[in-house]
Amino acid sequence: MSNEADLTDRTGQSPRILAASWGRLEVEGLSAGKDFKLYPGGGKEWDWAETGTRHSPGIQPEDVEELLRHGATVVVLSRGMQLRLQVDPRTLKLLDERGVIAHVAETTQAVDIYNDLAATQQVGGLFHSTC
DSSP states (O other), X not given: OOXXXXXXXXXXXXXXXXXEETTEEEETTSOOBSEEEEETTEEEEOOGGGTTOOTTTOBOHHHHHHHXXXXXXXXXXXXXXXXXXXXXXXXXXXXXXXXXXXXXXXXXXXXXXXXXXXXXXXXXXXXXXXX
């Protein structure tokens, strides 16, 4: 495990999520944390303050831009363990306009979807481990 806050992998594979529980995610190659932004070739903790993300209106288009810059062709957006995190409709519109498939699900379901896709696709994801 790396103590780095950011992981970059030259293979271009998206890091797998090893465990998900309330308030904690364990990601291959990263220190455990609460929220993560993962993409082909790496990942880091997701700091909502970077884009002003709040539970409502939710995940912003700016939140997914980094995933797309890293080559994600499919994106998984987790809405939290209690589905409190919304997804701004502008975000889904942006992904659709760029031809990126989006999966939106409760966090544990999102982790399963993401890990399945990570084996064969250029997947990115935003994961929120609490409400």
